[in-house]
Amino acid sequence: MKKALSNTGLVYSTDAGRMCPGCRQPASACICKLAKALPKSDGVARVSRSTKGRGGKTVTLVTGLALDELALVQLGKQLKAACGSGGTVKDGVIEVQGDHCEQVLLALGKQGFVAKRAGG
Structure with a gap:
């Protein structure tokens, strides 16, 4: 008598590469990682200026955006281009x-974000 195969999912495949152990999807299309990725936010982007820990160099910081990592990188590129400056x-x-x-406040406003100046 043969044992019935259990329906526990795919055991091994090289077709999709690494698999997420949580949702059993390919790592590039993981749905459980996307659900955790968005930070809590009140919907207001806060723009501030800082020099702490940078050897006296000034940087403009944008915080409070509830976007995933890829969207933040894309928005960062657009803001750096609008300012003609570098960043990360x-x-x-x-x-x-x-x-x-x-x-940065003007560029965020044009893209439909609610932005306000934070700090002094």
Whole structure:
């Protein structure tokens, strides 16, 4: 007598690459990671200026955006291009090199974000 195959899912396949153990989808199309990725936000982007920990260099920070990592990187690119400056995205915060608070506020407003100036 043969044992019935259990319906526990795919055991091994090289077709899709790495599989997520939580949702059993390919790692590139993981749905459980996307559900956790969005940070809590009140819907207001806060734009501030900071020099702490940067050797006296000024950066413009954009916080409070409830976007996933890819969307933040894309928005960061657009903001850097609008300011003609460099920058990065770290831990859900967009950093633009230099004091560009007003330009960032205008660029965010044009894209439909509610943005306000934070700090002094």
